Amino acid sequence: MTGPELPFPQECLPDLVAAHARRRPGAPAVVQGERTLSYADLVGRAAALAASLRAHGVGADDLVGVCVDRRPDLVVALLGVQAAGAGYVPLDPALPPGRLRELAAEARLRVVVGTPVGGAFTGRTVLDVPAGTALWQPTPATLGTTAYAMFTSGSTGQPKGAVIEHRALTEKVTSIAEFCGFDAATRCLAFASIGFDASVADMLAPLAAGGTVVLAGDAERADPTRLYRICAEQSVDVVVLPPPILPLLDPGRLPGVRLVVTGGEATGPEQVGRWTAGGRRFISVYGPTEATVLVTWFEGSGEWTRPIPIGRPAANHRIHLVDDALREVGPGEIGEVLAGGPGLGRGYLFDAARTAQRFLPDPFSGEPGERLYRTGDLARWLPDGNLEFLGRADRQVKIRGQRIELGEVEAVLRRHPDVDLASVQVRAGPGGQELVAYVATGLDVAQLRDHCHRLLPPAAVPARMRTLPALPITINGKIDTERLAALDVAGPAAAPSGEPPATDTERLVAQAWAALLDVPAVGRDDDFFHHGGHSITAMRLVADLRERLGRDLAIEDVLAGRTPRGIAARADAAARTGPAPVVRGRPPALSPAQQRLWFLDRYFPAAASAYNVAFAERLTGPLDVAALATALTAVAERQQILRWRIPERDGVPYAVADPPTPVPLPVRDLDPGTDLAGHLAAHATTPFALATDTLWRAELIRTGADEHVLAVYAHHAVFDGWSQSLFYADLAAAYRAALGGGPPLPPLPATYGDYVAWRADRSRRRAAADLDWWLDHLTGAPAVLRLPGGRDRPAEQTYTSATVRTRLDRAATAALTDLAAGLGATPAAVVLAAFALVLARRAGLPDLVVGTPTVDRRAADFEPMVGFFIEIAPLRLRQTPGAGFAAHVRAAWEELLAALAHPEAPVERIVGGLGLGGLLDRSPLVQVLFNMYTFDEPRLDLAGLTAEPVPVPAPGSPFDLTLYGITRDGRLRVEIVFNPDVYGEALVTEVLADVERLLRAGTADPERPVAELPAWTAVEAGTAGDVSRVARVNRAGGRAGLPAARPATATERRIASVWCDVLGVPEVAATDSFFDVGGGSLAVAVVQRQLNRLLGTSLRVVDLFHHPTVRALAAHLDSVSAPGEDAGDEAVERAARRGALRRQRVQRRPAAEEEPR
Known part of the structure; x- marks a missing residue:
């Protein structure tokens, strides 16, 4: 955006002031108390100082220090230095001598005008401001020579000298005078310190317009009463004041002031109404010293409740907001402020490197030589065209x-x-x-x-x-x-709210909470998350309470309980024995989830890369590649699962942990014509050979002299979403150690094999009851979720992927978070409710099943461990459009909590119990996944380097639709990864837009019936036809009471014998489906191997899906081969003798489930 054009004189400031002296020599230029300098006095004394400086060898573009107390001589000194052709360097006498000495050295000053301060200028020529006058000589400076150099401290704390030329100074004092209405009648209070560039606005700009500067002394600057008095006595009509001063003053005591100008930092919004009462103008300005005082301005009036924006571009200036790659951001997006225009300074004093870094060629301008200054400030465009200031980019921190x-x-x-x-x-x-x-x-x-x-x-x-x-x-x-x-600060809850804890358990919870959050006391109804708690501290609280109470608490108990009263109630109801102890030193073993992933990889090639995980970081700075490779090796040595392979024996997978060896780290340059995104996408979709490959790999891509991209690719079997942060933390520590700056990584307290054994022991106690709960809960739910407008589903699932995404603004995200907090839920429940409502309306269903991943890190030993700790919970979500959005959020929250309370039934066992196995064209039961990321954003912090995430496309889509939600920087980002062979992009984009609209409407009016919300009626309503005829799930084993069709042929008997052997059942009927009688993915692989060995066939695993009953499979086999009767009978006998042992082996390997990405 560009400000209005405003012509400005092509003369230097001293000559502009001298012109006023010629026209109005007796007019007051500077006033302080009883002392008045007329324009003739000011210009004459400045000419005398200029002559003295020239006599000491000072000329054009030299620098001269000015260290003068706040008296009229200060203005004489500033003008006199410039009249000599030099630029002034302001040196505030209030600064410590050491600081003044440092600034004088940084500016390489030979001459200082003013009074020596504690030996600060020893070795330099110090001149007094002359009392006499001299004839004015035209200024030898040009518009391209230095007007002043002002020091400002950056994020490093080292002073930086910003050099401002006369062109910039003349343009700025002209535009300030024009915008603020300065003229010969103006009487402006000069309040700013000489070392602060606001002094240009309150001291030099009025002189350029022929007005009067009323110089505030130190006493007036420190005492409001004296300030009121000087303004009244001197008829001050303009004040330029820093924001912290405004609340300390009473506008009613300054009746003659017509204009208030402020800037330098943010101003409280209430100041607009305070200072514009009575018709005053209120102007807030923004600009870095390097761009001569200001580059934007904003004029406000009346009552103001929003943060005061920094306004629009000032005259002759342009503003761009850009991302880290210097690309312009859109409206509402946060970007760095780049400023251009004639007010830009020359650069930094004696620092060409820093100048080149901050003053850039303007990529948005077609004019040669145009530049932009990188302010390092963050802002965003508001809908009304103003800029909202959001602080310094170097004030970004990671919490x-x-x-x-x-x-x-x-x-x-x-x-x-x-x-x-x-x-x-x-x-x-x-x-x-x-x-x-x-x-x-x-x-x-x-x-x-x-x-x-x-x-x-x-x-x-x-x-x-x-x-x-x-x-x-x-x-x-x-x-x-x-x-x-230096001040003491209050913690999250300096005093408890309401009642104190009432029971022993509540008191123990409150004590643990207080110790964790470092607060003195906690009330029984204080909310953990409203008083500084978050996901990481919640996990620590759970671990602490397990130890203190000896109860089997989980993270969901804190999520649902929230207060000491609520958490204590859940603790009192929990098992008294506590969780199963972790037995360490177990050999590597596969979890049910890993077995499921192995099966898909082994028998369904299309799924080979769908369960890959990929992430990348751009590393800027001096990278030690050898140290990074050493660090990766150290991480793999600590995290045993990163040395795993998954081979198979007789169709059964098992885990092998290889001994530690150096991790390869290839360093690559991008091939010509290959962009980074394309390279990452190609490598992310490269399958792993689970039997022979280590299940992760890393590469370093060189993109510049001091810039690399570290890319990590892994199979989901060894890496879940939570693991990325753990991996980064280990890598950062190991890199510091490799550089010689830290200790080596300590060993983990347990291995993933220990987790598998611990989980199996826990499941033995609860699996049957949890499975029974799930089967009852899901009975009657729709078996398939299909949206009208989709494509014909392929005969076999393809796992291809595409993505659409959106991002809510901060206001909408805050409303969502606020609604969740008010309902005692989480933002995930709000998004889930909206998603389910949209799907149900489009599908024409009153209820549906949506899967969601849950994290199973329930023991402290497993919290620092990389691995695959994910389960899929099939949520049943019922819709009642007559109810309000808040009611649906509560229902979604209750469903999430219920799922967390029944974690011991893997989804494949649920699928088998409902008789939904054997599908090739889609994922059984769960075709849509909801995944709300609740963990903190992974951040890599390598010593001496800056790391920024690089997006990597999703390698595949295991589900028809997966909605991902994540809140970053106060904004909810929502994306849907979908299978384009099932749904088109246009349809999925509509679904995502529906979800966003319903979130906005539902959070704005949560009690209004959903059916009355325009956002609901705008959703395209689908129909499932006769809802009573929609395929719905029921418990398997439905032939009870019916005569069993016994296997009749030799092939049927052989198949039935193997099924009984593998599944551990006494008999199967010829019409039984393998998946209805307990068959799962791992069992399918074992049956396939045994039948091929028994019958001498070439049966494929996929054939068992196409022909799931004994009779159908026998007919298929008889059509492709005819094994001998005798050989088959002998094989059946051998199989029977192995039956018991085989049943034990299979039963020890429960089936697995699936997880997104």
């Missing part, structure tokens, strides 16, 4: 793995109408880095915390807060963060 903009947290705090100012900092806490907020307000901490919880993601809510009447400020009018850091 629990999530990137947080401190400026955005401050902006949210200031959004409260009773907050004047806010400053957010980072400091070490009991659980790692935490946010600390200092807020100028009359509110209490609890009110601030509730406000933040409504508008910020959990990781961005400050863990500690301190309320103050006002925030301390520096001499430059900015918040004094050093003084704030």
Whole structure:
């Protein structure tokens, strides 16, 4: 966006002021108390100083320090240095001598105008401001020479000298005068410190317009009463004040002021109404020192409740918001502010490298030589065309793995109408880095915390807060963060709310909670997640309570209980014996989920890459490739499962852990014509040979001199979504160790083989009851979820994938989070409810089944372990359009909790129990998956490097539709990965749009019946025809009471014998389906091997799916081969003798289930 064009003089500032002196020599230029400098006095004394400087060898483009107290001589010094052709370097006498000495050295000053301060200028020429006058000589400077060099501290804390040329200065004082209405009658209060570039606005701009500068001394700047007096006595009509000063002043005591200008940092929104009462103008400006005071401005009036934007581009300037790759972002997206225009400075003093880094050629302009300045500030375009400032990019911090903009947290705090100012900092806490907020307000901490919880993601809510009447400020009018850091701050709950804990269990829960969150006390109804708790601390709380209470608690108990009262009630109802102990040192073994993935990989080639996992990070900086390879090897040595292979014996898979060996790390350059995305996609879909390959690999892609992309590819059998953060943490620690900066990785307390044994022991106690619950729960649910408008389903599942995505804005995400909190649920339940409602309406079904993955890390030993800890829970979601959206959210939440309470039945056993196995064209029971990521965003933190995630396309789609939801930076990102052989992109895009509209409408009016919401009626209603005839699931084994059709032919008897052997059942009928009598994926593989050995056939696993009954399979085999009767009978006898042993072996290997991506 570009500001309006405004012509400006092609003269330097001293000559503009001299022209006013010629026209109006007696007009007051500078006033302080009883002292007045006329324009003739000012220009004459400046000419005398210029002559003295020239006599000391000062000329055009030299730099001269100005260290003068706040008296009229200060203005003489500034103008006199420029009149000599030099640029001034402001040196505030209030600074410590050491700092002044440092600045003078950085600027390489030979001459300083002013008074020596504690030996700060030893070895340099120090000149007084002359009392006499001289004739004015035209300024030897040009528009391209230096007007001033002003030091500002960056994120490193080292001073940077921003060099401003006369062209930029003349343009800026002209545009300020025009926008603010400065003229000869203007009397402007000069309040800013000389080292702050606001002094250009309140001291030099009025002089350029022929107005009067009313110079505030140190006493007036520190005492509001004296400030009121000087403004009244000197008829001040314009004040330029820093934001922290505005709340301290009473606008009613400044009746003559017609214009208030502020800037330098964010201003509280209530200041607009305070200062515009009575007809005053209120202007807020924004701009870095490197761009001469300001590049945007905003004028507000009346009552204001939103954060004050930084406005639109100033005259002659242009603003672009860009991402890290310098691509412009869209409306509402956060981007870095790039500023261009004649106000840009030359660069940094004696620092060509930094200048090249921050002052860039303008890629958006066709004009040669145009530049843009990278401000390092973050902002976004608002719908009204103004910019909202969101803080510094170098104030990005990572809290629990999530990137947080401190400026955005401050902006949210200031959004409260009773907050004047806010400053957010980072400091070490009991659980790692935490946010600390200092807020100028009359509110209490609890009110601030509730406000933040409504508008910020959990990781961005400050863990500690301190309320103050006002925030301390520096001499430059900015918040004094050093003084704030010295203050004590209140924790998440400085005092308990409501009743104290009432039972022994509640007291133990409260004690564990208080210790974990570092708070002195907890009330029995305090909400864990509203007082600093999050997913990681919830897991720690569960582990602590297991030990304290000896109860079998799980993460869902904290999610559902939330308060000491609620968690204690669930703890009292839990088993008293506690969880099964972890027995360590078990050999590698496959979990049911891994067995399922092996089966799909082995017998369905289309699924080979659908269960790959891929992620990548762009590494910028001096990478030590050898150290990185060493670190990857160390991670694989610590994480045993990263050395696994899965071979098979007699059709049965088993796990092998290879000994530690160096991990290969190929370093590649991209092939010509190959883009990075295409390269990553190709490698992500490369299958693993499970029997012979290590089930993960890494590569390094060189994309620049100091830039690489680290790509990691893994099979889901050894890697779930949670594992990425664990892998990154291990890799960061191992890389530091490889560089010689840290200890080696410690061994893990257990292995994945220990987990498999622990899980099997746990399942033996609960599996039967959990399976029975699931079968009852799902009986009568639709067997297939099919949306009208889809494509003809292929005969066999293809696993191909495509993706559509959207992202909610922060307001919609906050409304969603707020609704979830108000209902005692999680955002996942809100999104799930909307998704299920849309699917049900489109499918014309009153209820449906949607799968969701659950994480099974229920023992502390497994929390740091990479691996596959995922189960799929088939949720049954019933729709009642007459009920409100809130009711559907509650129902979805209750369904999620019920699924978490019955974790011991793998989905394949549920499928078998419902008689839904044997499908080739789709996933049985669950064709649609819902996956809401609740873990923190994985972040790689390699020493000396900057890491940024690089997106990698999904390698495949195991389901027809999978909705993924993840909240990052306060915005919910939703994407649907779909199989394009089943549904077209246009249809899935409509589904996603329906979900977004329903989320917005449902959260806006949650109690209104869903059927009355326009977002619901806008969804295209499908029909399932006669709903009573829709195929629905029932328990398997439905031939009870009917005469069994006994196997009649020799082939049927042989098949039945093998089935009984493998499945451990006494008999099967000729019409029984293999999958109805307990057959699953692993059993299919064993039956196939045994029948081929027994009958001498070439039976394929897929044949068992095409011909699932004894009779159908026998007919198929008889049509392709005719084995001898005698040989078959002998084989049957041998099979019978092995029966008992074989049944034991198979029963020890429960069937597996599937998991997304």
